[in-house]
Amino acid sequence: xxxRLAVSLIYIIAGLLVILIPTVLLPVCGASEKKMACHxxxxxxxxxxxxxxxxxxxxxxxxxxxxxxxxxxxQAAIAVLVVLLPAKLTGLCKMSEMSCRAKTYPGLIVIGVxxxxxxxxxxxxxxxxxxxxNHDKESA
Amino acid sequence: MIKKVLKQLQRNxxxxxxxxxxxxxxxxxxxxxxxxxxxxxxxTKNLEKRMGADLMIVPQGEKDLAGSxxxxxxxxxxxxxxxxxxxxxxxxxxxAATPQFFLKSLAADCCxxxxxxxxxxxxxxxxxxxxxxxxxxxxxxxxxxxxGSSINEEEGGVIKLFGRQYKIAARMAKTxxxxxxxxxxxxxxxxxxxxxxxxxxxxxxxxxxxxxxxSSVFVNVSEGYDESEVFENIKNNTTQKIDxxxxxxxxxxxxxxxxxxxxxxxMVSTVTLVLIFVILIxxxxxxxxxxxxxxxLFGIVGATKKKIINMVCLQSLFVGAAGxxxxxxxxALFTIPFGDYIGMKLDMPYPGPAALETVxxxxxxxxxxxxxxxxxxxxxVWRLSQIAPYTALRRDGD
Numbered sequence: 001x002x003x004r005l006a007v008s009l010i011y012i013i014a015g016l017l018v019i020l021i022p023t024v025l026l027p028v029c030g031a032s033e034k035k036m037a038c039h040x041x042x043x044x045x046x047x048x049x050x051x052x053x054x055x056x057x058x059x060x061x062x063x064x065x066x067x068x069x070x071x072x073x074x075q076a077a078i079a080v081l082v083v084l085l086p087a088k089l090t091g092l093c094k095m096s097e098m099s100c101r102a103k104t105y106p107g108l109i110v111i112g113v114x115x116x117x118x119x120x121x122x123x124x125x126x127x128x129x130x131x132x133x134n135h136d137k138e139s140a
Numbered sequence: 141m142i143k144k145v146l147k148q149l150q151r152n153x154x155x156x157x158x159x160x161x162x163x164x165x166x167x168x169x170x171x172x173x174x175x176x177x178x179x180x181x182x183x184t185k186n187l188e189k190r191m192g193a194d195l196m197i198v199p200q201g202e203k204d205l206a207g208s209x210x211x212x213x214x215x216x217x218x219x220x221x222x223x224x225x226x227x228x229x230x231x232x233x234x235x236a237a238t239p240q241f242f243l244k245s246l247a248a249d250c251c252x253x254x255x256x257x258x259x260x261x262x263x264x265x266x267x268x269x270x271x272x273x274x275x276x277x278x279x280x281x282x283x284x285x286x287x288g289s290s291i292n293e294e295e296g297g298v299i300k301l302f303g304r305q306y307k308i309a310a311r312m313a314k315t316x317x318x319x320x321x322x323x324x325x326x327x328x329x330x331x332x333x334x335x336x337x338x339x340x341x342x343x344x345x346x347x348x349x350x351x352x353x354x355s356s357v358f359v360n361v362s363e364g365y366d367e368s369e370v371f372e373n374i375k376n377n378t379t380q381k382i383d384x385x386x387x388x389x390x391x392x393x394x395x396x397x398x399x400x401x402x403x404x405x406x407m408v409s410t411v412t413l414v415l416i417f418v419i420l421i422x423x424x425x426x427x428x429x430x431x432x433x434x435x436x437l438f439g440i441v442g443a444t445k446k447k448i449i450n451m452v453c454l455q456s457l458f459v460g461a462a463g464x465x466x467x468x469x470x471x472a473l474f475t476i477p478f479g480d481y482i483g484m485k486l487d488m489p490y491p492g493p494a495a496l497e498t499v500x501x502x503x504x505x506x507x508x509x510x511x512x513x514x515x516x517x518x519x520x521v522w523r524l525s526q527i528a529p530y531t532a533l534r535r536d537g538d
Contacts, residue, residue: 095255095321096480097289106477113473 004059004068007122011056011075014115017081018049022113026103029093037091038100045108052078052115060135065133069126072119079116082111145454151274152455155188155427159459160466166201166412166473167467171505173408175295175475175493176482178501180405183489184398186315192266193387194356194367197224197374200381206356209242210387211394215256217242222352233365234374238264239354242329243337245346251370255291255301257337258524259330267358268324272310282328283311299323302336314491358387398488416509420516424456428520435524445525452521453514460513462507472498 022028022045028038055071055078062068085094086108092100150155198206202218208217225239243257260268262280264375274287280286285299285306298305301323314320325333347353361370373386428435431452438448475482475494483490493501 094292097321099486100479102484103478104383106481111474111478 003122003125006061007068007072007118008056008060009061010032010118011115012053014111014118015049015052015054015056017111017131018023018052018069018108020049021048021107022100022104026099028100028104029098034090036093036100036138037096038086038093039092041086041092041100045082048081048085053073065126065130068083069123069130071079076116076123079112079119082115084110141451141454145451145458148451149455149458152427152431156425156455156459158427159420159456159513160463162423163416163460163463163513164467164470166416167464167505167509168224168418168471169467170409170416170508171468171471171501172411172475173405173412173429174501174505175214175394175498176490177402177409178493178497179479179482179490180398180400180401180486180488183315183483183495184395184490185489186271186489188312191230192270192360195357195359195360195371196385196387197228197371197382198355198385200383203381203385204381206383207390208383210385211390215242217244219347219353219357220355220382224374224378224380224382225354226361227356228357228374231370231374231377233362233370234359235362236264236266237361237516238266238358239327240267240356240358241327241353243334243348254321256319257301257333258324259327259333260321260324264341266310266360266529271315280326282326283307284326286310286312286324288312288320288322289314291323296410302333302340302342304332304336316335332420337486388462388504394488396510399487401486408496413512416512417516420456420512421519424517425520428517428524432524433525435521436527439525448525449518449521453517456517457510457514461506461510463513464509465502467509468505472502525537 017025022038022042027035028042052075055075059068059071063070081089086100086105092098092105094101096102196206196210197220199218199220202216205216205218215366219241222239225237228234230235238261240258262269268286283306285301285308287293287299287308287310289312292298293299293308293309297308299308300306306325312320312322312324331351334344338349359370359374361367368384375382410483435448435452438451441447443451444484476498479490479492483492
């Protein structure tokens with residue numbers, strides 16, 4: 001239960017940060033008449049952040065370890081998406097001194113990498129634990 | 141032996157965590173401060189390269205702006221007649237002179253935000269070339285450009301500006317300033333670029349469309365001549381109202397202000413190292429006391445003192461190394477992506493450390509953390525191994 005609560009909390013906080021970084025904490029460049037690439041990255045990250053929060057709530061509600069391991073595995077893939085969106089898919093403004101490149105992108109890299117590490121660690125932990133539990137049951 | 145050590149670590153999870161956490165946090169701080177320090181040093185090195193002129197002659201009243209262009213890569217437009225350059229060339233005491241023309245920051249096809257368009261003369265240039273990261277073989281022609289490090293190129297090494305494609309002849313080294321988003325043309329391309337920009341709807345003043353103007357003249361003074369005297373000679377020979385900036389002097393001033401930041405970073409690194417050492421000594425003493433009976437039992441079952449010391453010290457070394465790697469990676473995760481932001485906040489050129497330097501730093505910090513882990517566990521465990529098993533096994537108060 002302790003693990004479930006901690007991981008679920010981490011996922012929910014990470015999801016919130018993915019939404020708040022491009023909008024409030026380290027916002028992308030200001031909107032002008034011509035919408036720049038970073039505007040669409042912000043929109044996409046809001047959606048991705050919502051999915052991460054939803055997964056966090058699912059981890060909290062679901063007791064089955066294999067299902068939670070599965071959620072963590074796709075959470076790792078979403079963490080990659082958090083970084084890929086500004087880096088390749090929707091992109092950012094091209095000048096290094098623009099707010100989206102100097103602040104938002106690094107912030108998303110930090111959250112994406114940390115979320116990826118936690119998700120993979122959780123997946124391995126649950127997968128190994130499940131294997132051990134099954135082995136113990138069979139031995140008994 | 142290693143297997144046994146890993147098993148012991150797994151068995152004493154809580155103790156391992158107590159050792160790991162301080163090393164992890166302090167290694168992250170240490171790595172961060174060393175990375176910023178290295179990045180700033182690299183920035184100063186680049187600054188020296190691009191301040192290779194004794195004098196920068198600019199129109200009267202533009203001295204401050206010209207100074208910011210040199211030190212912070214600020215953008216500005218001011219103009220002189222080209223005759224100032226011709227006069228400078230003929231003035232006694234001038235060893236070399238080269239003109240530059242700062243057109244303006246303009247929106248271009250290549251980039252989603254504005255780029256600074258600069259014209260220079262490759263034949264006489266001694267400002268741009270030392271700053272090019274990869275030297276090119278032939279002379280830059282009118283269909284080629286030299287670009288700042290953050291200008292993205294299209295496939296085939298070309299860049300599209302105002303509807304026309306230019307081949308990228310060379311790329312500048314990163315400076316960590318807005319100069320990284322400049323494009324450098326030769327004076328030969330001037331008319332074409334200005335016409336293309338106007339046709340694409342860019343607004344240019346009447347002065348900017350003249351073909352016989354420049355923004356500044358960079359001058360190197362011959363040996364034995366006084367810089368201010370040479371400037372006075374140029375000033376007396378021209379009818380233009382001119383001012384001067386001394387780039388090398390600016391570089392000296394920046395170096396002085398960077399010294400303050402270096403001192404602060406060195407202090408953070410030193411305090412962090414001392415803290416790692418002191419905290420690990422304390423934690424290792426506590427852990428050794430906690431494991432008094434366990435170590436005594438090892439002795440009873442036949443383990444030699446040397447073996448016991450080796451095993452406990454290796455445990456501390458492993459945890460130190462793990463904390464060093466993890467902390468270093470965390471430090472890298474925060475300081476490297478935020479490099480441009482750090483430079484902007486410090487108002488200093490900050491290109492950040494190179495990839496190889498970063499890996500080397502990570503290895504060094506891991507070795508230091510592992511070494512401190514090993515050394516700090518040596519004294520308490522050696523002291524403990526000297527206690528007779530009976531005394532160690534006896535509970536307090538027995």
